[in-house]
Amino acid sequence: MSALLELRGVRAAHGRITVLHGVSLSVAAGEVVALLGPNGAGKTTILRVAAGVHPAESGRLLLGGRDVTGARPGDLARAGVCLIPEGRGVFPNLSVRDNLLMMTFAGRTRAEIEEIAFTRFPVLAGRAGQTAGTLSGGEQQMLALARGLATDPAVLLLDELSMGLAPLVVGRLYEQVAEIARQGVAVLVVEQFAAAVLGIADRAAVLVRGRIERQGDPGDGLRAELSALYLGSAT
């Protein structure tokens, strides 16, 4: 499988502090890669670099084999990179309908987008006129994830979809993610709630202090290692 999204030796810093020390990571079409690691490891930063929101100090970013290092977020978005950021990736003062309207940049019409979003997430249909900031946390994440469905991205970057949500809702959201990947989208998922994502992941990478420590099968060995990492017992 050829990589759709590829980071090569990416270094990134916040101010003077280097957060990523040469990260190389690739995701192929139709593949779900789980990016795991302790708090502050730099997972969010990787996604932000991949979406063009945060500049890389050195290293390359490739999209479908093309070098897109340094492209602006808007251009990457049009080229098919879709980042659902940490927290709630919706515009809180816009209505659900207007939030959906913001997804038209990729070519679909407003009506088509509403159709897609409301069939996948019927709750949203009943709340079309409501201000997005007043939706429940789960509903807001559904609305955010609708962008990943409606804009036909090539690459979907998800940051902590589960934050603050009930396990049942998380399970449903990740079913949708698996569905998106089956259509050939390259998916990179950051998740603290590892159990939720390892079920659907094809591969997992563990990031510790800005370096990928391990990559491979999301099997039992990795689980054991992860729990050691989170509980702080192993080195």
Place this chain on the structure above:
Amino acid sequence: MEQFLAFGIVGLSTAAIYAVIGSGLVLTYVTTGVFNFAHGAAGMLAAFAYWQLSAGWGWPVPVALAVVLLVLAPAFGLFVERVLLRPVQHLGEVERMVMMVALLSGLIAAARWIWNPNEARPLPVFFADRAPLRAGPVTITWHQALTMAVAVVAAVGLWALLNRTRTGAEMRATVDDRALAGLTGADPVRANRVAWILGTQLAAAGGILIAPAVALDARQLSLLIVSAYTAAIFGRLRSLPLTFLGAVVVGCLESYLTGYLPQNAYLPGLRLAAPALLLFAALLLFPHRRLRGRDRRLAPVPAPSARGALVFAASVAALGAVLATVLQGKDLITLGPLLPLGIVALSYVPLAGYAGQISLCQLSMAGIGAVVWAHLGAGGQPWALVVAVLVSALVGALVALPALRLSGVYLALGTAAFTVVLDRWIFTLPSFDVLGVRISMFDQGSLEVSGPSLLGLRLDGERELMVLSAVCLALVSLGVAVLRRGRFGRRLIALRDSEAAYATLGGNLLAARVAVFALAAGIAGFGGALYGMQLRTITAEQFSLVAGLPIFLIAVIGGLGYVGNGLFSGTAFVGPNILLGLASWTQNVVAVLPALAGMGLGHSPDGLVPRLRREWEPVARDRVVLPAVLCVLALAWLLRIADAVNGWLLLAGALAGALALRGWAAARRGAAAEPEIPVEWWGVRRPWRAEDGEVLARGIARG
């Protein structure tokens, strides 16, 4: 009936203008998150520019209109976006509002500079030569019809843009979350530009349409913003249809008040103040919420050390003594208000700095103190000064009660409205009786103010008053420092950091807010009384909203959390006045200075006082340089007293000497400088300092 209809038509055409300007406010707020106090001033500038092109230079009306609306207004909007707002974009909502206050103040000063306010500039109405339209009993002039048509077109067009197009959605999305907007293919910078261009064009259209009906006057046109804000608040700064409705209410109310208000000495001001009263009421009646997710930036509020505060107070008193002996004649009068206005500015420190309550009415409170003193203290009785402080504090508490529902920029707007009510109505009233107490204002003109008698001495000369003001400023500064170190000060800061947390911790919000408003108003009233003594005759104009804005700006630039701000603001605001006599144009330069300073906020958002402090601290701590500085100053002072040098030479010499010595101190310190010690080793490799705890706490709090 016919008369009623006629007033209705006048009201509706005024309403149309308010609707145009108000919808511009809504547009800039929902698409850029900026509380645009300068919106009316932009319209004012457009009206003047249009006058200049059409009447002044004789260009044909359509050309002049096209140039103003299609070239100048968009260019001005882009200028505001690029030069003023981008540097403060990452700061909070309040900083952006301060920028707009600076722009308002600066545009008024600039317009009065370019277009001499004493000349009349009549502007003809549009289609003046066409016969008015008649429909049954109503008559509508073409100008009125045009105005209403413009309002309807603007409202419908804007509504469609914001709610029916992707560009509109992008513009609104950009305020919500710039980064996310970028992720959805929008260009936040472009969205902001479009918003500013359209907003300024709307302001310009409103300004040009209303200018023929009112005089072409910079202040009056800029304060149209009050009516426009009333309309916009009806729409909660969000809804265009409701803004339109609000405009109709305000426009018709004004028109009918003109027509039907009984003739009476107390009421004409009420008509002028009606939009402000309505704005105040609208702010209280319509629950508004901030845009979601707007964050606030909390400036640091260091606690002054006891020793530092004492040294500072002593220096202020010494400065007063020096000024009183050094200055002569006109300069003595020009610089007289320096220290009293410093006290007024200092009132912002507990109110805005500690408690986070942005109030634009502090100079009005000073006005109340001055009025009370003028009436009661004519004989110089010291108790009258106490009464002046108490009355101001009482009025401050009264403002705080309704204002409890407001916070942040809305509080600023509410207090501005209150100030306008005072300016236009209360301060202009003849005297009246309430419950048997005779209450007098400015007696519809000016008041004589005399100095106080203290300890058997009648303090009436400029020099004595200068010393008195210095001692008072020193004492008030000391008081504010004590307040900061005490329990009440810490509570106020907790209140500012989080009102919700303060309330859940069992604090009484109402009591704290009323207390701090009263305290600040009392300080301002005290400063106002001293200011009045220096001025000798006072008029309502000297305490108006427009007069108060520069003081607010200077105080913000100084840094609201710092006790040294009183002296700084007084000096920075009044100091440049010594240039007044030099040339005819210096007056105008001095008038725009505070606004320019305010626009520099982006460069030092935490204020200049801490910066000055950092720069001068080596001098104060140096055991060799400090005595040297003091000697130089003392020598300069003696030379001046002996009349060996003149005032300018003294100023230049003292400044040059002090700067040179500061450089020396910095060099000495650099030589002996301790190597930078990492935080972990504080208290180990070097002794633990008193301020380290706070430094660490703040570092941690900022994450």
